[in-house]
Amino acid sequence: MTEKMQNQPMQPSQPWMASVLTLFPDMFPGPLAQSLAGKALAAGLWSLHVTDIRPFGVGVHNKVDDPPFGGGPGMVMRPDVMAAALASASDGLPKDMAKIYLSPRGKRLDQPLVKELAAGPGVLLVCGRYEGLDQRVIDAAGLTEISIGDYVLSGGEMAAQVLIDAVVRLLDGVMGNPMAHQQDSFENGLLEHPLYTHPRDWGGNVVPEILLSGDHGRIAKWRQEAAMALTQKRRPDLWEEWLKSEAKEDQSKGKKLTK
Numbered sequence: 001m002t003e004k005m006q007n008q009p010m011q012p013s014q015p016w017m018a019s020v021l022t023l024f025p026d027m028f029p030g031p032l033a034q035s036l037a038g039k040a041l042a043a044g045l046w047s048l049h050v051t052d053i054r055p056f057g058v059g060v061h062n063k064v065d066d067p068p069f070g071g072g073p074g075m076v077m078r079p080d081v082m083a084a085a086l087a088s089a090s091d092g093l094p095k096d097m098a099k100i101y102l103s104p105r106g107k108r109l110d111q112p113l114v115k116e117l118a119a120g121p122g123v124l125l126v127c128g129r130y131e132g133l134d135q136r137v138i139d140a141a142g143l144t145e146i147s148i149g150d151y152v153l154s155g156g157e158m159a160a161q162v163l164i165d166a167v168v169r170l171l172d173g174v175m176g177n178p179m180a181h182q183q184d185s186f187e188n189g190l191l192e193h194p195l196y197t198h199p200r201d202w203g204g205n206v207v208p209e210i211l212l213s214g215d216h217g218r219i220a221k222w223r224q225e226a227a228m229a230l231t232q233k234r235r236p237d238l239w240e241e242w243l244k245s246e247a248k249e250d251q252s253k254g255k256k257l258t259k
């Protein structure tokens with residue numbers, strides 16, 4: 001699957017695409033070849049292109065990094081090398097494709113951002129290694145920095161896989177039941193309610209009676225209240241946002257009614 005983008009102009013009908021720049025091309029598709037994402041990849045519902053940065057390195061050893069100016073530990077990925085790799089990987093990509101550098105300094109990846117990326121033609125993802133990229137190539141290429149959380153990984157590859165997986169499951173045709181993700185955590189601003197399946201009685205732990213009632217209205221109400229309680233307890237930040245958005249919705253409903 002480590003094919004490189006050829007000089008082909010993109011067609012609007014082409015599936016969502018992830019174009020990844022990495023020093024470790026063998027890490028792809030990796031876990032993305034399994035399960036939902038893997039089946040969708042095999043079915044052509046999205047495509048993956050991997051560019052190996054190493055051949056763009058300088059000198060006989062294809063050097064891609066050098067020590068930081070100003071001193072300090074580690075190595076920095078050279079801007080000339082990265083710019084050449086980026087130019088090659090960008091060839092033929094749509095102009096509106098998101099260009100992302102996976103970086104712990106970036107905007108935190110969340111579900112609204114995942115949805116935004118799923119609505120576009122695809123993403124170009126730069127995986128850093130060592131201490132990261134020279135700032136000048138981040139600026140010159142207009143890369144948006146995106147983080148998958150407040151911790152430091154040794155490279156951007158797994159972060160790229162997280163981002164791709166989160167997007168791919170939202171693409172049309174990927175999930176068997178297209179409504180499935182609408183009940184997921186974050187979809188309506190809340191965490192998902194608790195889930196139960198067989199057996200009804202598991203070592204004396206019984207499923208809440210209401211879920212066996214067949215009364216869909218009461219079940220939906222129970223689930224909504226459980227989701228609210230869970231969110232309030234575990235994620236006060238999300239809870240505050242949800243309350244604000246509910247208040248806004250009530251306000252706009254009120255305005256419509258008074259028209």
Ligand SMILES: C[S@@+](CC[C@H](N)C(=O)[O-])C[C@H]1O[C@@H](n2cnc3c(N)ncnc32)[C@H](O)[C@@H]1O
Pocket residue numbers: 101102103104105126127128129130131132133146147148149150151152153154155156157159
């Ligand atoms: C060892 S890290 C460099 C960390 C960098 N010196 C810093 O302190 O911000 C190497 C690479 O891993 C990737 N990476 C590490 N943590 C990440 C995170 N939380 N989200 C996304 N990418 C991350 C980035 O591509 C980064 O260039």
